[in-house]
Amino acid sequence: MKGNLFKAQYTLIFLITISATLFFLSGYVNQVPWFDDKAYLNNALIHSGRVDESEVLGPYADERPPLFWWMLTVIFIFNAPIWSAKFLSPFFGVVLIILIYSFTKKLFKNSRQALYSSLFLMFNAFLLLFTGMILTDVPSLTLSTLLLFCLYYGIEENKHSYLIVSSSILAFSIMLRDQNIILFPIILFYLLTKIRLNKYLKALIASIGSILPFSIPIITYGITSTLEVISRHLTPFIIGKAYLIPFTSVGISLAFLLSLIALAFSFYPAVAIYFSDVKNLRQIKLLTFFLSVLTFFITLYPYLWDNYALGARFEVQGRGILSRLISHQIMAETFGVGADLPAIERRIWWLSNFIPLISIPIFLFSIIGLIQMVKNKMYHQLAILIPWLVFTSGFTILFTHLEARFLLPSLPPFAIISSEGFVKVTDWIKFKLSDLKKESNWINKARATVKIYLILISLIFENLVLFEIYMPEKVGLVALFHLLNKILSKYQGWFSDYLIYLENRLRHPILNLDPIYILEAIICLVLIIFLSFKLMMNKGLE
Numbered sequence: 008m009k010g011n012l013f014k015a016q017y018t019l020i021f022l023i024t025i026s027a028t029l030f031f032l033s034g035y036v037n038q039v040p041w042f043d044d045k046a047y048l049n050n051a052l053i054h055s056g057r058v059d060e061s062e063v064l065g066p067y068a069d070e071r072p073p074l075f076w077w078m079l080t081v082i083f084i085f086n087a088p089i090w091s092a093k094f095l096s097p098f099f100g101v102v103l104i105i106l107i108y109s110f111t112k113k114l115f116k117n118s119r120q121a122l123y124s125s126l127f128l129m130f131n132a133f134l135l136l137f138t139g140m141i142l143t144d145v146p147s148l149t150l151s152t153l154l155l156f157c158l159y160y161g162i163e164e165n166k167h168s169y170l171i172v173s174s175s176i177l178a179f180s181i182m183l184r185d186q187n188i189i190l191f192p193i194i195l196f197y198l199l200t201k202i203r204l205n206k207y208l209k210a211l212i213a214s215i216g217s218i219l220p221f222s223i224p225i226i227t228y229g230i231t232s233t234l235e236v237i238s239r240h241l242t243p244f245i246i247g248k249a250y251l252i253p254f255t256s257v258g259i260s261l262a263f264l265l266s267l268i269a270l271a272f273s274f275y276p277a278v279a280i281y282f283s284d285v286k287n288l289r290q291i292k293l294l295t296f297f298l299s300v301l302t303f304f305i306t307l308y309p310y311l312w313d314n315y316a317l318g319a320r321f322e323v324q325g326r327g328i329l330s331r332l333i334s335h336q337i338m339a340e341t342f343g344v345g346a347d348l349p350a351i352e353r354r355i356w357w358l359s360n361f362i363p364l365i366s367i368p369i370f371l372f373s374i375i376g377l378i379q380m381v382k383n384k385m386y387h388q389l390a391i392l393i394p395w396l397v398f399t400s401g402f403t404i405l406f407t408h409l410e411a412r413f414l415l416p417s418l419p420p421f422a423i424i425s426s427e428g429f430v431k432v433t434d435w436i437k438f439k440l441s442d443l444k445k446e447s448n449w450i451n452k453a454r455a456t457v458k459i460y461l462i463l464i465s466l467i468f469e470n471l472v473l474f475e476i477y478m479p480e481k482v483g484l485v486a487l488f489h490l491l492n493k494i495l496s497k498y499q500g501w502f503s504d505y506l507i508y509l510e511n512r513l514r515h516p517i518l519n520l521d522p523i524y525i526l527e528a529i530i531c532l533v534l535i536i537f538l539s540f541k542l543m544m545n546k547g548l549e
Contacts, residue, residue: 015118020120021541023395026104026129029490030097033139036493037093038500044141044424046071048092051079056517057089064505069317070334073310074182077520077528084516084525089506092141096172099146100138102539104129106149109439109543110156111423114388117430124426127369127465128418135490138413144415147184152419153535154180154190156542159391162201167295172538174299178306179531185332186416189402196394231336234329243325246315257312261303309523343408364414368465369425376428392418394543398419427466433458
């Protein structure tokens, strides 16, 4: 037992060391080439008071999903150097690798398999590239993975505290990236599938049926029109008759006030049920659901209010509590890469590039893994992995414009499922080798050699990036060699020039952002670190 514990600890240390080295080097060479990179950086510089709005170079705009640049603002408020902004995404990348290792280990009870899934994800060329960017892609992956891990762990281990906390993670993930609205059908599908796990097909049909009411208006009218209708009807209820709080520009509406009162009144029964000798399961489930919804709404409320203020200030189409999502969707539909192409051509592009982006070996291992999981009736694992894989991939193909980074949300489920296929393949090879009438030492060496070469071949193939794919600098080399070349080459570009430009223009930090948004960013960061550590150690919140 102690030996296994030490082995797991050494494995985690290995993964943290390698991922931190790769991801922070990726951040180090990043020259902020994208429009969004510059906008997030400048937003934080302006709202932390480090640079006057008239002196920033490049774009800045409040309509960007706010949580990421709120976090950057927190960093700058403490007078951190500007180059430190490049290492927020690498930090999230390291946490993501830890979560994937812990999640896979929890799903399959196999440390070796957990190591494989972490390596497959860590060495993915696109993850390696975008981990270094000042973008929301990798932080978004981390939050969505943490959310689904908390949800799975809470249900499987009957830890209701995890289910309540996961609602806050869901709220934060939406603040971080619009694309995370896809988490709603994933969660709904998983929860409904779990109702009748022994009648999997019926649960599957019920889950699909439950999603149709949401899918029909989106398919019929499009995402933008659907969001406008939802925003128009919900805004008066959530924001209406609000009173401003003295220390913040966020108002307390009747809906928010009632939520606080309900949360306060539900605290006593929650404590009473928890310490009671007689457990009423239905009562506990209802209370958990009630507290989860309240926690989600209270966490999300400042963001909804900020959306409302933004929509009123810029007269965003469909202004209201979803104005950011609407404006961002309009921008994508109007100016996004491939926005001028017919929808069918965009989908054909995604389908033709989908497997190369995932990588051929990982895709093949994933197919083998899925077949193996179905054969072994691993319904608990399939209940969370199938919707995660299908909805993220489907959303990318059907609704996003032509940037390879929009496929990143599909990478974690592919990495986890492919590890099951990889184990199956290596076990099959070991079985075939054991039939040979050779010395055992030779067989063991052959097994180890085959497994090592399989891993290396998979990782090398996974790091190949095609010229035709739309990416900064049109990367055409193996990603690791590309990264090494960048490190050894002269460190120059937009970001280096910007640091020189800002050298004599930086000011002492003065917070120009509502304190409640800073509080949201700090709570999110603390929650991520705390939960990741707890899940890594397999400890409950009780």
